[in-house]
Amino acid sequence: MIPSFTDLASRIDHTLLRPDATRSQIVQLCAEAASAQFATVCVPPCYVRFAADELRETSVLVCTVVGFPLGYQITKVKFFEAHQALTDGAKELDMVMNIAAFKSGRLEEVEEEIGQLAELCHFKNALLKVIIETALLNEEEIVTACKLCASAGADFVKTSTGFASRGASLADIELMRRSLPSNIRIKAAGGIRTRVAALALLAAGADRLGSSNSLALLEENETPAL
Numbered sequence: 001m002i003p004s005f006t007d008l009a010s011r012i013d014h015t016l017l018r019p020d021a022t023r024s025q026i027v028q029l030c031a032e033a034a035s036a037q038f039a040t041v042c043v044p045p046c047y048v049r050f051a052a053d054e055l056r057e058t059s060v061l062v063c064t065v066v067g068f069p070l071g072y073q074i075t076k077v078k079f080f081e082a083h084q085a086l087t088d089g090a091k092e093l094d095m096v097m098n099i100a101a102f103k104s105g106r107l108e109e110v111e112e113e114i115g116q117l118a119e120l121c122h123f124k125n126a127l128l129k130v131i132i133e134t135a136l137l138n139e140e141e142i143v144t145a146c147k148l149c150a151s152a153g154a155d156f157v158k159t160s161t162g163f164a165s166r167g168a169s170l171a172d173i174e175l176m177r178r179s180l181p182s183n184i185r186i187k188a189a190g191g192i193r194t195r196v197a198a199l200a201l202l203a204a205g206a207d208r209l210g211s212s213n214s215l216a217l218l219e220e221n222e223t224p225a226l
């Protein structure tokens, strides 16, 4: 079933994570999110407090990133980053999994790190999304990463940072949905540019979408393209 405008908007994180993002662009992002009623604005950590202030009289939440975009920061650094973001007003954190440790077979360390951040988020009534960066993983690794995120207490598993060689694909979402328990949600992100692509990702099992082109996803009359 095709979601209504409001339902679709409520599944989107209106995202601006470019390194050259300015304060005035964050003001515009927040105004657009309030008007369209997106789920969150996803902003760089340095703008969390500012965005929370801009959105204080709206229902739009602030989301930010941790260990972004490469994921190989040590746990103490990620924990501090997460703690500061939550103190500044973030209600959702998109944390990059330690892909380097994962690829080295150090799965317990990866799970322990996610578990620490999940516990912190839940203590502060916030949600943790874990970015596994599917562009860097094969199918077996995607399945393993999903199971590890689920057992560590993540609320969502997210496909991509938007800074790797590719973003979310339908195949990623289908595989992730098959690999995750039904209570763990999926966020598709990276390169989602059209309403047709957005609807296909939702139909494949995504619960949330992250896009730096969110307004276009709400447009009804686009040229179909994936």
Ligand SMILES: O=C[C@H](O)COP(=O)(O)O
Pocket: 015, 017, 042, 160, 161, 162, 163, 167, 189, 190, 191, 192, 210, 211, 212, 213
């Ligand atoms: O987390 C979300 C991504 O950074 C968004 O990627 P995008 O800029 O390709 O839409």
